[in-house]
Amino acid sequence: MTAKNVKLNAIGLSKEAYSGAPSTLCKGCGHNAIVNQMIEACYEESIPPEKIVKFSGIGCSSKAPTYFLSRSFGFNGLHGRMPSLATGALFADSSLIGIGMSGDGDSVSIGMGQFKHVMRRNLPLVYIIANNGVYGLTKGQMSATAEEGLALKNQGQNMYMPIDIVWEALVGQASFVARGFSGDPKQLKGLFKAALHHRGTAVIDVISPCVTFNNRDDTLQSYAWGKSHEVALHELSFVPAAEDIKVEYGKGQTAKVDLHDGTHIILKKLRQDYEPKDRGAALQLLEEANRKQELVTGLIYIDPNQKTIFDIDYLPPSKLNRVPDEKLRPTRASLDDINAMMF
Numbered sequence: 001m002t003a004k005n006v007k008l009n010a011i012g013l014s015k016e017a018y019s020g021a022p023s024t025l026c027k028g029c030g031h032n033a034i035v036n037q038m039i040e041a042c043y044e045e046s047i048p049p050e051k052i053v054k055f056s057g058i059g060c061s062s063k064a065p066t067y068f069l070s071r072s073f074g075f076n077g078l079h080g081r082m083p084s085l086a087t088g089a090l091f092a093d094s095s096l097i098g099i100g101m102s103g104d105g106d107s108v109s110i111g112m113g114q115f116k117h118v119m120r121r122n123l124p125l126v127y128i129i130a131n132n133g134v135y136g137l138t139k140g141q142m143s144a145t146a147e148e149g150l151a152l153k154n155q156g157q158n159m160y161m162p163i164d165i166v167w168e169a170l171v172g173q174a175s176f177v178a179r180g181f182s183g184d185p186k187q188l189k190g191l192f193k194a195a196l197h198h199r200g201t202a203v204i205d206v207i208s209p210c211v212t213f214n215n216r217d218d219t220l221q222s223y224a225w226g227k228s229h230e231v232a233l234h235e236l237s238f239v240p241a242a243e244d245i246k247v248e249y250g251k252g253q254t255a256k257v258d259l260h261d262g263t264h265i266i267l268k269k270l271r272q273d274y275e276p277k278d279r280g281a282a283l284q285l286l287e288e289a290n291r292k293q294e295l296v297t298g299l300i301y302i303d304p305n306q307k308t309i310f311d312i313d314y315l316p317p318s319k320l321n322r323v324p325d326e327k328l329r330p331t332r333a334s335l336d337d338i339n340a341m342m343f
C-alpha cells in the first residue's frame with residue numbers, strides 16, 4: 001500500500017503507529033486478540049500513543065504489552081505487582097492513561113492482594129486480566145481460576161473451587177467491571193474503548209484461551225466452550241463527546257451511560273434486560289451464570305462517578321514529576337515546626 005492509501009485517524013496517525021514488536025506468543029493464543037483489539041481501540045479513539053503508559057507483571061499475558069503501542073511508555077515489573085507499580089507511576093503523572101496487563105496467575109494467584117487494594121482505591125487504570133486458567137509461561141500449571149475438576153495433561157486434576165475475578169472486582173468496589181472473550185473481538189474493542197475513557201479502575205476479565213496447555217474443547221477457558229456458552233448482555237458502542245447520538249432504538253431497548261469526559265457508552269440490550277449500574281443485580285447475574293455455566297460477557301457494572309484515588313488524596317493539577325525540587329522540599333522552618341510539634 002502506498003503512503004497515499006494509508007488511512008489516518010483524527011490526529012493524523014496510521015494504525016501502524018499503534019503497533020508493537022512482532023508477537024512471540026503461540027499462534028492462536030487468546031492474548032493475541034487482546035493485543036490486536038487494543039491497537040484498534042487506541043487507533044480509532046485517536047489517543048496519542050505518548051499519552052499512554054503500559055504496566056504488566058510476569059506471564060505470557062504480561063509479555064503482551066510489548067506487542068502493542070511501541071511508542072507508549074511501559075514498565076514490565078514483578079509477578080503479581082503490577083497494581084502498585086501503576087499506582088506509583090500514575091501518581092507521578094496523572095495526565096497519562098494507564099493500561100495494566102495481567103494474567104490469571106499474575107492477578108488471581110500471586111497478585112490477589114494487590115488486585116483487591118487497587119480496586120478500593122479506584123486508581124484510574126484499564127486493568128486487563130487475560131484469563132486462561134493456567135500459568136502459560138511456566139508450562140501450564142493450573143491457576144486459581146481453573147475450574148474444579150479440570151484435568152490437564154501432566155497436571156493431574158484440580159480439586160479446588162475457582163475464584164471468579166469478576167465477582168472479586170464487584171465485591172471489592174471496582175467502579176467498572178466487564179468480561180470479554182478473545183473469541184469475540186468486536187465486543188472486546190468496544191469494552192477497551194469504554195475503559196480507556198472511564199475515570200477509575202476499569203477491570204476487564206478476558207477469557208483468553210491458552211491453546212498450548214489448556215486446549216481441551218470441553219474446558220471453561222477454551223474457544224469451543226466460550227463460543228457455545230457465551231451470553232452477551234448487550235451490543236456495546238462508544239460515542240465520542242463531539243458526536244450526537246443519532247442511533248435510535250425502541251423504548252427500553254438501550255441504556256446510555258455518560259462518562260466524565262463527555263463521551264457515552266450505548267448499550268443495546270440483547271437477550272437480557274440488564275442495568276449495569278446496580279451492583280446487587282451484577283452479583284446475582286454472576287451467581288446465576290456460574291450456576292448455569294454460562295459465559296456472560298459485556299459491561300457488568302459501572303459507576304462513572306465513584307471517587308478516584310486522585311480525588312481522595314487531593315492530588316494537585318500539576319503533575320508531581322514536574323514539580324521542581326525547591327517546591328517539593330519542605331523549608332527548614334516548616335521542618336522545625338513539625339519537629340517542635342513532636343515534643
Ligand SMILES: Cc1ncc(C[n+]2csc(CCOP(=O)(O)OP(=O)(O)O)c2C)c(N)n1
Pocket residue numbers: 058059060061062079102103104105106107110130132134135136137138143210
Ligand atoms: C515471585 C515469582 N513467583 C513465580 C514466578 C514464576 N512464574 C512466572 S509467570 C508465572 C505464572 C503466569 O501465569 P499467568 O499470569 O496466568 O500468565 P499466562 O502465562 O497464563 O498468560 C509464574 C508462576 C515468578 N516469575 N515470580
Ligand code: SF4
Pocket residue numbers: 024025026028029030031060061132136137209210211212213
Ligand atoms: S503458552 Fe499458552 S498463554 Fe503462553 S503464548 Fe502459548 S498459548 Fe499463549
Ligand SMILES: [Mg+2]
Pocket residue numbers: 059103104105130131132133134135136143
Ligand atoms: Mg494464565
